[in-house]
Amino acid sequence: MSAHRIGRAAAILAAAMTMLTAGSAALAQDAVLKIGFVGPYSGPSAEYTEAGKRAVTMAVDEFNAAWKGKGFQAELVEKDDVSNPTRGINAVNELVSRDKVIAIMGPVNSGVFKPTIPVTTEAGLLHLAWMGQDTEFTRPVAIPNVFRFAQPNFAQAKQLASYMAKKKGLKRIGVIHDNTAYGKPGAAEFIAELKALGVDAVGDESFNQRDTDLTAQLMKLKQANADSILVWAIGNDQATVKRGMLKLGMDVPLYGANSMVSLGFWTVLGDMAKNTYTTYFDTYAMDTRTPNANAFAQKYFKRYGNDKYYGPGKDPYFYLVAPAQAYDAINATLKVAVEVKGDPKKMVAAMQALRDFPGVLGTVSFTPENHDAYGTASFSILDVGPQGPRLLETYKY
Amino acid sequence: MLQLLVSGLAVGSIYALVALSYNAIFRTSQVVNFAQGELLMIGGLLTVGLYTWFGMSIWLVFPLGVGLAVVVGLLIERLAVRPLHGKGAGAHGWIVTTMGTGIIIRAAAFIAWGSRDAPMPKYLGGGRVVHIAGVAVSEDEILVIVAVLAILALLELVNRYTILGKALRATACDQEMARLVGIPAPRMVAASFALGSGLAAIGGILLTNVAVSSPYMGIDIGLKGFAAAALGGLGSPLGGVLGGLIIGVAEVLGAFYVSSAIKDAIALVLLFALLMLRPAGLLGRDVIEKV
Numbered sequence: 001m002s003a004h005r006i007g008r009a010a011a012i013l014a015a016a017m018t019m020l021t022a023g024s025a026a027l028a029q030d031a032v033l034k035i036g037f038v039g040p041y042s043g044p045s046a047e048y049t050e051a052g053k054r055a056v057t058m059a060v061d062e063f064n065a066a067w068k069g070k071g072f073q074a075e076l077v078e079k080d081d082v083s084n085p086t087r088g089i090n091a092v093n094e095l096v097s098r099d100k101v102i103a104i105m106g107p108v109n110s111g112v113f114k115p116t117i118p119v120t121t122e123a124g125l126l127h128l129a130w131m132g133q134d135t136e137f138t139r140p141v142a143i144p145n146v147f148r149f150a151q152p153n154f155a156q157a158k159q160l161a162s163y164m165a166k167k168k169g170l171k172r173i174g175v176i177h178d179n180t181a182y183g184k185p186g187a188a189e190f191i192a193e194l195k196a197l198g199v200d201a202v203g204d205e206s207f208n209q210r211d212t213d214l215t216a217q218l219m220k221l222k223q224a225n226a227d228s229i230l231v232w233a234i235g236n237d238q239a240t241v242k243r244g245m246l247k248l249g250m251d252v253p254l255y256g257a258n259s260m261v262s263l264g265f266w267t268v269l270g271d272m273a274k275n276t277y278t279t280y281f282d283t284y285a286m287d288t289r290t291p292n293a294n295a296f297a298q299k300y301f302k303r304y305g306n307d308k309y310y311g312p313g314k315d316p317y318f319y320l321v322a323p324a325q326a327y328d329a330i331n332a333t334l335k336v337a338v339e340v341k342g343d344p345k346k347m348v349a350a351m352q353a354l355r356d357f358p359g360v361l362g363t364v365s366f367t368p369e370n371h372d373a374y375g376t377a378s379f380s381i382l383d384v385g386p387q388g389p390r391l392l393e394t395y396k397y
Numbered sequence: 398m399l400q401l402l403v404s405g406l407a408v409g410s411i412y413a414l415v416a417l418s419y420n421a422i423f424r425t426s427q428v429v430n431f432a433q434g435e436l437l438m439i440g441g442l443l444t445v446g447l448y449t450w451f452g453m454s455i456w457l458v459f460p461l462g463v464g465l466a467v468v469v470g471l472l473i474e475r476l477a478v479r480p481l482h483g484k485g486a487g488a489h490g491w492i493v494t495t496m497g498t499g500i501i502i503r504a505a506a507f508i509a510w511g512s513r514d515a516p517m518p519k520y521l522g523g524g525r526v527v528h529i530a531g532v533a534v535s536e537d538e539i540l541v542i543v544a545v546l547a548i549l550a551l552l553e554l555v556n557r558y559t560i561l562g563k564a565l566r567a568t569a570c571d572q573e574m575a576r577l578v579g580i581p582a583p584r585m586v587a588a589s590f591a592l593g594s595g596l597a598a599i600g601g602i603l604l605t606n607v608a609v610s611s612p613y614m615g616i617d618i619g620l621k622g623f624a625a626a627a628l629g630g631l632g633s634p635l636g637g638v639l640g641g642l643i644i645g646v647a648e649v650l651g652a653f654y655v656s657s658a659i660k661d662a663i664a665l666v667l668l669f670a671l672l673m674l675r676p677a678g679l680l681g682r683d684v685i686e687k688v
Contacts, residue, residue, distance in 0.1 A: 042504070042507050046507075179658070205652075205657045206657050206658045207657060208617070208661065210608060210609075210613075210614070210617065212408065212411075212604070212607045212608045213404050213407065213408045213607075213649070215400065215401060215404035215649060216401060216404070216648075216649045216650070216651075216652035216653035216657060216660075217652055217653075217657045219400065219401065219653060220653060220657075236608075236609045240608075246526070247526050247533050247535050248400075248533055249533065264609060267609060268609060
């Protein structure tokens with residue numbers, strides 16, 4: 001190799017070293033905000049993990065593009081809990097002790113989220129329930145470090161009970177639910193709310209997820225002369241209830257937990273989804289979408305197209321609510337993280353002080369007593385129907 | 398009461414079909430293939446996926462769904478069961494390998510399929526309801542009941558009047574004797590795995606008509622099908638069908654007359670009680686082992 005070529009190679013190397021050093025210096029200025037994300041990556045609940053992951057990935061990319069070289073970069077640390085409480089606790093422990101995250105989103109399932117709370121509470125770490133609807137996360141007393149970005153069970157139970165008993169005057173309400181940690185407590189809260197309004201449910205039936213025949217349970221409710229049915233279960237199973245009702249000629253309205261607004265419900269029922277109602281965010285009802293909701297939908301579509309959360313066509317129904325909850329949760333977290341310069345010890349207080357944050361699903365404000373991002377004003381009664389959910393009434397209990 | 402019975406028979410028919418699939422394999426191999434639920438799932442998912450998302454004809458997707466399950470069943474026999482034969486592994490060996498295979502198949506299906514739920518294609522009826530003697534019956538329920546009865550009758554005919562059926566029966570009686578008279582026993586065992594896998598796949602296809610399909614659709618049905626086979630007597634096709642129908646009817650009647658919260662427990666208590674009285678099952682034969 002000639003001296004000339006050696007000299008040129010050395011010059012190129014020196015230039016590269018200089019650029020690398022300059023790059024490292026720029027990167028070194030950006031503090032990394034690590035956020036834990038826990039959920040099952042397999043099993044029936046994996047679709048919620050997937051929904052959340054798509055939204056938080058989008059939010060992190062947007063944040064990193066906006067803050068590059070300006071002091072902060074965000075990073076997701078993902079953990080799979082396989083819907084198992086023990087694995088959930090292990091995952092959260094790892095995030096706290098090893099990964100040193102500044103906040104944790106999830107686990108997804110309420111039954112897995114609940115046992116992980118002591119871990120984050122002891123560490124004083126911000127903990128976000130972006131899917132869990134279990135009332136106990138925020139009521140009767142707010143857990144100091146837990147904040148929810150989802151429609152809580154108590155809000156659904158109160159609104160449905162009040163609407164059915166007071167507004168519609170239904171007196172013989174039959175209840176049916178799945179045997180899971182989702183269906184059982186939800187139905188129990190609904191029955192308690194009914195009782196508080198002076199109405200006793202005429203029946204309380206249960207079934208296993210994915211059961212194909214509910215004739216026995218529905219016949220009991222029919223024999224009890226139910227004038228309406230309330231179902232607390234996932235969308236596919238709510239559809240099985242409706243199919244059973246049609247088979248037995250039960251021409252009474254079917255009210256359901258908000259999972260009625262799911263692809264599974266329409267997948268099974270199609271045109272049979274008449275006379276079905278739920279309570280949900282009116283920000284995504286087909287006729288009452290807000291500008292924020294539309295903007296999120298457009299961004300989401302641009303990145304992921306017609307995936308199962310966006311739904312078919314250009315006009316999404318309600319499927320984007322789960323991703324939107326995760327998107328709101330991480331954006332609020334990143335906002336307070338910037339405010340406290342990524343100090344994990346200050347995250348909880350900063351989140352509690354959050355006021356008028358413009359989320360996709362509503363304007364979010366927290367107080368020491370209220371750790372639910374979406375107040376009851378966000379929810380309305382929707383006619384689920386075969387054509388997609390539409391606002392039926394902006395009923396507030 | 399009649400309404401409940403009909404619903405119970407429809408629910409039990411699926412269990413019966415899965416029980417038949419367990420029995421088909423057990424008769425010749427004395428092996429309980431714990432991956433039967435996953436073979437059911439393969440048949441269901443492939444059929445519904447090809448039909449819904451690729452728009453293929455039902456006349457093509459049915460054989461493809463059953464065919465793939467048969468191929469997987471044969472692979473299970475060749476790779477997870479046959480190598481243990483005569484190696485002193487006993488039942489422990491095939492229990493572990495077939496269960497493990499089931500877990501692997503489910504995981505593979507999840508990777509290929511994702512967490513999505515497939516729509517119910519309604520290729521086997523529109524879900525309309527007919528009323529017979531005051532009993533509301535959906536087309537789906539009629540289809541399942543008729544299909545199971547037809548399959549049972551067909552199996553019986555094959556069993557009694559074809560060379561294949563006679564060879565299978567001979568292998569079921571005594572593999573060594575069958576081999577001595579020129580019957581290729583290992584091939585008959587493989588054939589029974591193919592038959593059992595095909596039956597499970599048909600169960601899966603029927604199930605896609607009444608429930609949303611997913612990689613997890615075979616877990617519960619697989620267990621209940623096994624319970625039905627045990628109740629009826631492992632190795633007895635008619636017993637398996639009877640066991641399936643009894644469990645189905647018990648579940649529905651139990652949910653109505655006792656409590657829907659313990660309907661599974663009712664069926665299992667029934668199973669437990671019957672097996673205490675008849676350990677070999679309703680129509681199973683007591684096996685006397687020479688020592």
